[in-house]
Amino acid sequence: MLSLVQAAQNASSTAASSSSLADSSMLDRFFPGFSILSALFSTYLHLDISAYLSMMFVLTTVAAAARLRLEGVIETVQSYFTSTIEVRMNDEVFNYLMYWISQQPFSHYSTRTVASTKTKANSYYSDDSDQDSDEDDDDDDDYDEDKKFGSNSTENEYADAASNDFDSYWARRVNKDKIKRLRITPAEGQHWFWFRSHRIRFKREQLERRNYGWGVPVEKLYLSCFGRNPEILKELLLEAQRMYVDRDGDKTIIYRAQRDSSADYDWVRCMARPPRPLSTVVLDDVQKRAFIADIKEYLHPRTRRWYANRGIPYRRGYMFYGPPGTGKSSLCFAAAGAMHLKIYLISLNSRTLNEEALASLFQSLPRRCIVLLEDVDAAGVANKRDEQTADPATAPSSGQSTTNTGNTNNNNNNNDSSNNSSNSHSTNKDSDGANRGISLSALLNIIDGVASSEGRILVMTTNHIEKLDSALLRPGRVDLSIAFGYSDRETIKNLFLAIYAPLECELPRTLTNMTQHKSAAAPPPPSTEELATLANAFADRIPTDEFTPAEIQGFLLFNKKDPMRAIEEAESWVQGIREKKGREEKK
Numbered sequence: 107m108l109s110l111v112q113a114a115q116n117a118s119s120t121a122a123s124s125s126s127l128a129d130s131s132m133l134d135r136f137f138p139g140f141s142i143l144s145a146l147f148s149t150y151l152h153l154d155i156s157a158y159l160s161m162m163f164v165l166t167t168v169a170a171a172a173r174l175r176l177e178g179v180i181e182t183v184q185s186y187f188t189s190t191i192e193v194r195m196n197d198e199v200f201n202y203l204m205y206w207i208s209q210q211p212f213s214h215y216s217t218r219t220v221a222s223t224k225t226k227a228n229s230y231y232s233d234d235s236d237q238d239s240d241e242d243d244d245d246d247d248d249y250d251e252d253k254k255f256g257s258n259s260t261e262n263e264y265a266d267a268a269s270n271d272f273d274s275y276w277a278r279r280v281n282k283d284k285i286k287r288l289r290i291t292p293a294e295g296q297h298w299f300w301f302r303s304h305r306i307r308f309k310r311e312q313l314e315r316r317n318y319g320w321g322v323p324v325e326k327l328y329l330s331c332f333g334r335n336p337e338i339l340k341e342l343l344l345e346a347q348r349m350y351v352d353r354d355g356d357k358t359i360i361y362r363a364q365r366d367s368s369a370d371y372d373w374v375r376c377m378a379r380p381p382r383p384l385s386t387v388v389l390d391d392v393q394k395r396a397f398i399a400d401i402k403e404y405l406h407p408r409t410r411r412w413y414a415n416r417g418i419p420y421r422r423g424y425m426f427y428g429p430p431g432t433g434k435s436s437l438c439f440a441a442a443g444a445m446h447l448k449i450y451l452i453s454l455n456s457r458t459l460n461e462e463a464l465a466s467l468f469q470s471l472p473r474r475c476i477v478l479l480e481d482v483d484a485a486g487v488a489n490k491r492d493e494q495t496a497d498p499a500t501a502p503s504s505g506q507s508t509t510n511t512g513n514t515n516n517n518n519n520n521n522d523s524s525n526n527s528s529n530s531h532s533t534n535k536d537s538d539g540a541n542r543g544i545s546l547s548a549l550l551n552i553i554d555g556v557a558s559s560e561g562r563i564l565v566m567t568t569n570h571i572e573k574l575d576s577a578l579l580r581p582g583r584v585d586l587s588i589a590f591g592y593s594d595r596e597t598i599k600n601l602f603l604a605i606y607a608p609l610e611c612e613l614p615r616t617l618t619n620m621t622q623h624k625s626a627a628a629p630p631p632p633s634t635e636e637l638a639t640l641a642n643a644f645a646d647r648i649p650t651d652e653f654t655p656a657e658i659q660g661f662l663l664f665n666k667k668d669p670m671r672a673i674e675e676a677e678s679w680v681q682g683i684r685e686k687k688g689r690e691e692k693k
């Protein structure tokens with residue numbers, strides 16, 4: 107009997123120890139090393155720590171709850187006694203703030219920082235600022251290199267030094283390019299700094315789950331200060347904005363429509379270019395002046411009132427049409443530079459762009475800007491039903507139409523398709539059902555829809571005005587059309603002068619060349635009169651209405667230091683291009 111009881115006790119103790127083993131191995135999964143710890147305790151201290159487990163669990167839960175509660179209390183107190191401004195990543199303020207923060211000493215002394223190079227993938231704001239600062243760095247470096255030769259160097263000295271020194275310059279340049287500048291910003295979490303005698307908290311938070319493409323996580327920034335008056339935070343943001351904008355100077359800022367990873371379109375700043383002087387766009391002066399005067403008149407505050415009083419939507423549209431490489435985009439950029447307007451660029455050739463996306467892009471335009479809609483003859487918008495041809499001169503617009511610089515020479519057709527325009531309005535699918543992009547009706551809705559921001563200037567460009575429905579060209583949508591064409595004699599001469607006439611910014615070197623180095627072996631650069639004679643000689647050798655300004659400019663660039671050679675080689679270049687085009691046509 108006794109042995110039976112003992113056996114039962116043994117069995118139960120074996121069961122207990124095997125169950126405790128099972129417990130230990132299960133606990134091991136959650137707390138690696140638990141079984142070893144438990145064995146050590148039981149061997150040396152004769153303590154079964156698994157017996158205290160439930161107590162430890164309860165204590166941990168209570169501590170966690172207390173901590174949470176405490177955090178909640180701290181947050182409530184903080185929110186009551188501090189002011190906070192939240193900055194979201196999809197807004198430009200994010201760029202202002204991150205740029206400003208990256209310039210502050212505290213972000214370098216912080217113990218937790220993010221280091222990024224100037225690549226787009228590394229941070230959202232660097233997409234913008236870094237590209238620009240890359241360009242700026244390049245400009246500065248090249249300017250320094252330029253100065254090494256001295257602004258008093260003659261053109262020849264400069265050329266010699268430049269050619270001798272090119273290899274070493276290039277080696278330096280390439281080395282510099284290899285080493286990317288590091289941008290240090292405070293890492294995720296809280297950072298404190300002083301701003302105008304106020305203690306400010308900067309908090310960077312990452313929302314892991316989503317990203318804006320290029321693997322960049324979505325972030326939010328918070329600025330907080332003590333007290334219930336957020337004025338100092340607004341001042342900080344204004345300073346950040348000013349710093350960011352000042353950095354641009356008078357550059358022309360270009361935004362383009364871009365899809366993010368969630369497939370939504372948004373404006374993304376893509377570059378800041380030095381303004382292109384209007385004088386560098388070779389176009390009939392009357393047309394150029396008329397275009398700029400029209401923009402100025404439109405932007406005048408009295409015009410805005412005038413439109414409002416008469417209930418007319420305050421918008422202005424221009425159509426630039428003509429063959430590729432005739433200066434349509436150039437004029438748009440030059441006008442933006444002259445008027446200090448930003449350019450918002452959209453290409454209708456994108457097949458993923460739909461009406462909704464385009465509407466939301468138009469909705470988020472600033473009050474004063476130029477929207478450059480390129481290739482409005484894109485598949486979905488073009489009216490292919492009406493193939494009849496007409497006189498190019500009557501093609502452009504039922505609004506005011508100007509004549510072109512040369513001869514458009516591209517068989518522009520006038521589709522006066524008002525009768526059948528409704529047919530084309532809804533077509534945005536190919537016969538095989540594939541998406542053809544934005545339809546004409548969608549484009550018209552957006553151009554004059556309520557969503558379209560007032561005050562904007564719309565510039566549409568096309569190589570095929572004959573494909574466009576007259577509905578798109580009617581006044582209100584297109585108020586002024588400018589035809590760009592193949593180069594006439596005047597254009598050819600002006601293109602020649604644009605390459606060889608010294609620019610104001612290049613004058614000191616050239617003047618020095620002429621005054622101080624008369625004895626130098628190389629002849630001084632031609633005078634204005636001589637240049638005019640050379641331009642005439644060049645124009646004599648280039649047939650009119652046959653080549654685009656881009657083609658002629660391309661040829662002149664090959665001889666950019668030698669106007670005489672350009673004149674000598676002009677005829678053989680013409681011959682060569684004709685033969686090349688002939689071969690391409692035969693294919």
Ligand SMILES: Nc1ncnc2c1ncn2[C@@H]1O[C@H](COP(=O)(O)OP(=O)(O)OP(=O)(O)O)[C@@H](O)[C@H]1O
Pocket residue numbers: 386387388389428429430431432433434435436437568569590655656657659
């Ligand atoms: N009228 C012009 N005056 C000065 N430069 C010109 C002119 N036309 C073309 N160019 C030069 O040719 C190049 C292409 O010009 P641009 O992009 O303005 O042509 P485009 O008509 O907009 O062409 P596309 O229809 O292909 O967009 C630029 O380098 C520009 O400087």
